Amino acid sequence: MRTTLDGALLTGIASRLSTPEQKTAAGRQPVHTCYVPADRADADLPARWGAAALAALAEHAPDAAALAAIVGLPPDLAPTVYERVRAKLETEPVEDLRLDFEDGYGVRDDSVEDAHAARAADLLAGWGLASAGLRVKSFDTTALLMRSMRTLDLVLTRLGRPPAGFAVTFPKVTSADQVAALAEVLDVLEERLDLPRGVLRFEIQVETPRSVVSADGRLAVPAMIAAGRGRVSGLHFGTYDYTAACGLSAADQHLAHAACDFARNVMQVSAAGTGVRLSDGSTNVLPVGDLASVRHGWQTHYRLVRRALSHGFFQGWDLHPAQLVTRYAAVYTHHLETAEADGRRLAAYLGSGSGPVQDEPATAAALAGSLRRAVDCGALTAEEVGAHTGLAAEDLAALVRP
Template sequence: MRTTLDGALLAGIIARLSEVDERRAARYPGDPGGRQPVHTCYVPADKITDDLPARWGAEASAALDEHAADPAALAAAVGVPAALAPTVFERVRAKLAAEPVEDLRVDFEDGYGSRDEATEDTDAVRAAGLIAGWGLAGVGIRMKSFDTAELLQRAVRTLDLVLTGLGTPPPGFVVTFPKVTVPDQVEVLVELLDVIEQRLNLGTGALRFEIQIETTQAVIDHKGRFAVPRLIEAGAGRVSGLHFGTYDYTAACGLGAADQHLAHAACDFARHAMQVGAAGTGVRLSDGSSNILPVGDNVRPAWRTHYKLVRRSLSHGYHQGWDLHPAQLVPRYCAVFAHHLETAEADGKRLAAYLARTSGSILDEPATAAALARSLRRAVECGALTAEEVTRSCGLGMADLTALVERR
């Protein structure tokens, strides 16, 4: 057959794009695999105790017993659909007893405030002594920012004290880096972590961190460029997550206190910028917090607000968020479990139809099949569904779901 393009030309193009493909693959390695927690609990460093995870679970269970002692009360108190309330009620109770806290940061920043040097030193050493003992899958600290020379010195000293005290950080240890404004700050943190790893005889790249996206400059830089990709690149492979900071960001946008909440359109813009900037990089996303705490006479109203915000975050593709109070665990798990229970049957049928290549009203692509598998796997990992329930819905076991998620 006659053609116009010759083999030498095509070989040159293939060679050229092969180099591009290699760089793209390095920049966008895809999901890192493993479990992503549904939340991160932030606890001020002066409030931590050796029994903290169990204590949070007990306090959350006590709040559930007092304000939603049965499925009907849970539906009324939180907003869980009545048809799902019995299942959600039992599974949330079991979750609070078995694994109330999935991820935890000891907070040395806004939740902790400004203390004298000796006090923060003492709290940092104490945190190092407690962190390993909690036995959590995810744990770490939020240090102060690099906004000023004074804050930088304090942040670095606290980081040094905690890591030196730990010696070898537990698996899943991560540092939360707040109020980042420029890639230079990220580069400096990387350099510091390099030195700490060398001097503590840790493996190269063992220390990872999350960047808090809570300044406008972390979304759009001073030249009008999207900043997230540059911040991730500056992290040199150490950035594990981006965490949205609701209140600093909305305040920086000029919003009044009444409009500083996760459902504001300004937050949607920032979150979408985070999604696009981090897509494919393996850097995971976490939404921010609700500062309406379920205390005193405000338990049920706060629960309903938190539940709606978590459901909204899930629908926007944010599967993790912050919790600041033990009683927030109730609406957190209610929202996550209800979300998975509502979608699991349909997701399972779609995935089964895709694998069987059967005809139907929805024609799914491989990327959607991976998303369906990832959602079902998340449901099992957090306790919303059992592995047996997922297998009944789609015919796949956990290993099969993981294979679909990782297929690229």
């Protein structure tokens, strides 16, 4: 059939429009990241966090009704949520862990940090967690950059080959140039340690105004992702550095502030379609002390986790073992409340297409992704998802798109 446009013309246009492929983060996304100063970690840390969370649950919410009364679990779901939270705390309390060499660690003598870096490598190799790594120091000054990269070098050299799920968190990023510099360092480390190309990836902490809007008035996140050349695996929001830098008073430095919503919205639209994962920040209102203080800490954390989930942030920071109770309670309630309706819509999409809602392929992928996350974290079983959707696990995975 006769046409006017030739293939060479269209191929040339397509080549100009093509963009570098961003590597999608592999494996499941953890529901949280726990941060622990590197000098306070030991081989029993994940188990101790689980035991401490179970002790807090037993002391302050010994049954489903007690926990429901504190955080507002739906009465019909409370028994299921409670039992699954308790089982999670017994079997896999920590999904993701960072050994912190930055704010929670401070500045030490080089010999001290060298020793902690060596021990960090041994801990990371021994824990066997689904995901774990370290937060290095920022690149704010030459001295911090040198110390940051020496710690990373020591850890990776001692490991030889990083364990599956190894992650590096890069804090206080202020420019794409800093991201490009870290990517360059990782290039060299991979070459000299004989590691597979691209295996070393990192998370950018969005915790400065310049990591949201650059000095020339542009959105900063897209340029930072591009500067990482496929090595950026996630964007993690930093609540308190960001709100303080924005000039907010202490009372207004919290995750639900509109300034934080703006930053997260920029993160979300900038990362959409790139395969880069999103993580919310932390709350420093901890569930410790007397019953009133624990209740307040749990209520605050539960509310903020539910809010993040509804905004499309499926991961967040946890700073204390007792926060694991409300992390999993919030995540499990979210999935249990939405699973039946999501399953019906997905089944309708794959079936006759009849029904009150006509979904697009992108929505079907999002529904499948949500159900897969529910199974990954223990909120639902594969059998329950199958009952809701009529799909096997491999069929569900095939629907998920980066």
